[in-house]
Amino acid sequence: MKKSVILILVTVIFAFVLGMVAAPLLSPNEVNNIEAEVLADIKTEAKTEYYTCPMHPHIHQKHNGDCPICGMSLVSKQIENLSTLSDNDKLHPEIRVDSSVINNFGIKTADVVRDNIHKNIRLYGYINKVKKRDDVLLVSPVSGVVRFINHSDEENKFYKNEVIVSLESDEILQLQKQYLKVVNKNDVKNMRILKRRLSILGYTFDEIKLLIKTKQPSNLYHLRYSDTGLLTKLNVKLKQKIKSGAVIGTLKPLYSISAYAKVFETQWIWLKVGQKISMSIRRFPGLSWQGEVRKVDDLGHSSTTAVKVIADFKDNSKLDLRLGMQTEMTVYTQSKNNVLLVPSSSVIRTGSKNVVVVAKSGGRFQPVDVVTGLDNDEHVEIISGLQDGMKVVVSGQFLLDSESELRAEVARISSPVTEVEMGSEN
CATH class of the missing domain: 2.40.420.20 (conserved putative lor/sdh protein from methanococcus maripaludis s2 fold)
Structure with missing residues (x-):
């Protein structure tokens, strides 16, 4: 013990003499810089040890003892210098x-x-349409020459109002010219008659409106079907002349069930027409129906914060589905x-x-x-x-x-306080 004390005294005296000798050789700024570097190194490497109560972490003491609040034995803690830690x-x-x-x-x-990963959206809605689906004959309402045949995907799947066959027809050209003529004369009676004939042939309101605006009639007639289905048979080929009433082909309607649901903005932003969707009905456990989204209402046109989504499904069972049955639907949006x-x-x-x-x-x-x-x-x-x-x-x-956030807060608060407390006790 005496040897240790003597060794410490000798070291202190030697450091003092060396400082006195070297001090005149260094400028005051250099001395301050050296002291700052030494203190920084010590501060970086040092860990502050203190004693605290497990139940009252704001209690800090330099020496061991009991908590003045609850009497529990204090435990030793060390706080690392926060400057050496990462942000996390x-x-x-x-x-x-x-x-x-x-x-x-x-x-x-x-x-x-x-x-x-697949982003799925779960919806709850009701069945609003159940149809019996038999094969449909595609009949041309006008005569003409086949100029275009739409070759769809491998399943020959055609969506609602998608063009199946296009005909070059003088009959349709003359009908459009007649309609434009009565429009120019403002002949309301004949306008209604001809407009109805165009609508029966499959012309939409927007197409008729565009015809009036451009005043450019066309001799092409596009044969469409008003629902989604599979083209099972095609009876025509390119450049073939056909007469009015001729059977173009046979189409099998794909979806016989429709359901709707209300969605909010957080779900609405993910939904698009054509997305795959599955449906289950609580009354028939274990069964599911597959289909696709047919319509998504515009949120800007809705008077509430919810909008309607309509989906069509294949009828894969002989079950007696009825209007108003509650359904659970899952939309597969993104992957x-x-x-x-x-x-x-x-x-x-x-x-x-x-x-x-x-x-x-x-x-x-x-x-x-x-x-x-x-x-x-x-x-x-x-x-x-x-x-x-x-x-x-x-x-x-x-x-x-x-617990981690509590320790982080204690470390931030207690680190400078501990130094003050320890310094005041010396």
């Missing part, structure tokens, strides 16, 4: 949890995986392949950010800020913040995140 470590300090606590609180984990995924239950959504608690070895846990992408209620896409192979907490993560 400052906001979300790592915590260690005993294995017995992990079991008692039911803390469960899951792997971060790389897989495909991404080979992306990082975590269970939806693992993401803590605070409103301003998304946090996931990462499980490390040895009972260590640390919350991490993440940027999320697609969410399908089962999995969430992780754009940044995690890596493949990590483990995340899916049960009990709120307790771990709260």
Whole structure:
């Protein structure tokens, strides 16, 4: 013991003499710079040790003892210099949890995986139309020459009002000219008659309006069908002359059931006409109907915050479906392949950010800020913040995140206070 004291005294005396000798050789600024560098190194490497109460973390003492509030024994703590930590470590300090606590609180984990994800939207609605679907004969209402045959997809699927065959017809050309003529004369009676004939032939209100605006009649007639179906037979070919009433082909209507649902803006932005959709009915468990979205109302034209979505479905059963039956529908809107995924239950959504608690070895846990992408209620896409192979907490993560935030706040508050308290006691 005496040797240690003597050695310390000798070291102090030697440092004092060396300082006295070297001081005249250095300018005051150089001396201050050296002192600042030494203090910075000491401050960076040092860890502040203090004693605190587990139940009252604002209690700090330099020496061991009992808590003045509850009487519990104080425990030793160390606070690292925050300047050496990353931004995430400052906001979300790592915590260690005993294995017995992990079991008692039911803390469960899951792997971060790389897989495909589909954005699905679940809707609740009602059946509003049930039709009997028999094969339909496509009959040409005018005579002419076949100039175009629309070759659809491999299934010969044609959507509602999609052009199937186009004819070059002098008959349709003359009808349009007659209509323009009575329009110029403002002959209301004949305008109504000719307009009705054009409507029967399949001309829409917008097409008739465009004809009046451009005043350019056409000799092409487009044969369409008023519903979605499969073309099972085609009886004509290009440049073939056909007469009025000739059977062009046979079409099998694809959808016999229609249903509608009300959606809000958060769901509406994902919906588009033509998207795949499936439907189930509670009265018939285990069965589903497949179809597609036929119509999505414009949110700007709605008097409320909800808009109507209409979908058509194939009738794949002999069940007695009735109008007004309640349905559950799932719309498949968007998909991404080979992306990082975590269970939806693992993401803590605070409103301003998304946090996931990462499980490390040895009972260590640390919350991490993440940027999320697609969410399908089962999995969430992780754009940044995690890596493949990590483990995340899916049960009990709120307790771990709260504990980490508490420790971060205590560290920010107590670090400068502890230095003051320790300095005042010396």
